[in-house]
Amino acid sequence: MAKFKSKGAIFRYGTANPPLTVIGQAGDSTIDLGERAGAIDITTHDSAGTMEKMDGGLKEPFKFSGEILWDPADTTHEILRAAHDAGTTAFLMVILPDAGAAQWIVAARVTSLSLPLPVLGKISAQVTIEGMGASTFTA
Amino acid sequence: MPTSAATSAACYARLAGSAALAPLLSAPGAIYPGTVPAEARAPYIVMQQISGAPAMTHGEPAGDATVRAFQFACFAPGAAAALALRDAVIAALDGVALATGETPTLTDERDGGFDEAVYLYRADADISV
Numbered sequence: 001m002a003k004f005k006s007k008g009a010i011f012r013y014g015t016a017n018p019p020l021t022v023i024g025q026a027g028d029s030t031i032d033l034g035e036r037a038g039a040i041d042i043t044t045h046d047s048a049g050t051m052e053k054m055d056g057g058l059k060e061p062f063k064f065s066g067e068i069l070w071d072p073a074d075t076t077h078e079i080l081r082a083a084h085d086a087g088t089t090a091f092l093m094v095i096l097p098d099a100g101a102a103q104w105i106v107a108a109r110v111t112s113l114s115l116p117l118p119v120l121g122k123i124s125a126q127v128t129i130e131g132m133g134a135s136t137f138t139a
Numbered sequence: 140m141p142t143s144a145a146t147s148a149a150c151y152a153r154l155a156g157s158a159a160l161a162p163l164l165s166a167p168g169a170i171y172p173g174t175v176p177a178e179a180r181a182p183y184i185v186m187q188q189i190s191g192a193p194a195m196t197h198g199e200p201a202g203d204a205t206v207r208a209f210q211f212a213c214f215a216p217g218a219a220a221a222l223a224l225r226d227a228v229i230a231a232l233d234g235v236a237l238a239t240g241e242t243p244t245l246t247d248e249r250d251g252g253f254d255e256a257v258y259l260y261r262a263d264a265d266i267s268v
Contacts, residue, residue, distance in 0.1 A: 009197045025196045069194055120246065120267050122194055122205040 008097035011064065013079060013129065018105055019091045024076045027124065029066025031094050031104070034059050034131075061131030062106045064092060070115060070125040080127060084110035092129050106135035140203045141239040143188060146268050147172065149237035150186065150209055157231040163224045181259050182215035182224050189265065208246060208267045214259040222250065225262035232266050243268045 011026050012019040037056030044052065071077055083090055092108040095101050112128035141149070154160055154170050161167060169183040190208040193201035211232075213224035225248065233245040243266045251261030 007195075007197055011197075022198065025199055027196050029197075069196055120206050120244065 002099065004096070004098045006097065010093075010095040010097075011066075012093040012095070013076075013083070013090055013108075013110075015088075015090045017091045019093050021076050021079055023068065023080065024074055025069040025071065027067035027069055029064065032060075032063040032065070033135075034061050034063070036060075061133060062092075062104060062108070062135040063131060064094060064108070064127070064129040065112075066127060068125045068127055070123045077125070080110055080125075081113065084113040089132055092131070100139055102137070102139050104135045104137050106131035107133055140205075141241060142203060143191060143207060145239055146207060146237070146241060147186070147188060147209065149239045149241070150232060150243065150266070150268070153231055153235070153237060154184065154186075154211075154228060157227065160224075160227045160231055163220070163227055181257075182213065182220055184224065184228065185212045185214070186210065206267050208265055209243075211264045211266065212251070213262045213264070214254070214257060216259060218250070218253075218260040218262075221260040221262040225264050228264050229266075232264075237268070241268045 011023045012021055013023055014021040037058035039053035040056050042052050042054050043050065068077065087109065089107055089109050091105060093103060093105045095103040108129045108131045110127065111130045114126045116124065116126065151170060151172065155168055163182060165180040165182050169179065171183060171185050173187050175183060175185055187210055188207055189210045192205060194205045195201045211228045213221050213228060215221040215224055229245055229248065232243040234242060236242045245264060246267045247265040249263045251263055254261045
């Protein structure tokens with residue numbers, strides 16, 4: 001078992017599978033592996049211990065959300081903006097900076113792109129990219 | 140993006156060249172980055188950078204700060220003179236573009252009261268660039 005810093009994570013997005021374009025200037029980010037639906041209550045008079053549940057089965061897809069220090073002239077940022085504008089489904093790849101470069105790939109859409117503009121701050125974008133199906137994980 | 144030193148120098152140049160500020164100082168150029176010479180006489184200004192958050196990302200060097208704050212501590216024998224000096228600093232910098240292309244913004248102003256260490260009144264202005 002080892003411990004790793006999260007700085008150095010790599011985020012790629014593009015139409016190729018795996019995607020080739022590294023999204024530059026990515027800041028604090030979160031990857032959500034998908035919430036599972038709660039168990040379904042199937043308790044009956046016959047249930048042992050008066051309780052019985054079954055697996056809900058459903059699971060939300062992989063989701064990336066994070067901050068990017070936005071440069072409107074940067075080609076990698078323009079890929080995100082254009083994909084969001086057009087509603088394009090492309091591929092998202094997240095690579096962790098661990099020794100084995102653990103990674104996920106998922107077909108995904110840029111579902112949210114907002115640019116907060118604080119008076120005393122930097123130009124950044126809050127981006128959400130949501131998977132459209134199952135992701136592939138490689139440790 | 141200009142370096143911290145370039146921004147600081149541009150602030151200094153603006154204050155040193157201010158016709159409104161000059162008669163309020165003990166001597167031309169009585170504006171000191173960091174430390175005050177032993178022979179300095181009040182009124183004078185001490186300026187220093189007090190903050191600057193690096194723009195950290197996963198894949199790039201942090202590089203220069205995105206927003207830097209500079210403190211201008213104005214010292215004078217009387218409270219009114221210290222406040223007038225501070226207000227002149229604000230007038231010279233707040234919203235006025237520097238030679239670096241950046242535009243400073245006033246973020247805080249304070250009446251520091253009587254400073255017993257130097258036996259002078261003090262008034263501060265914090266300017267973000």
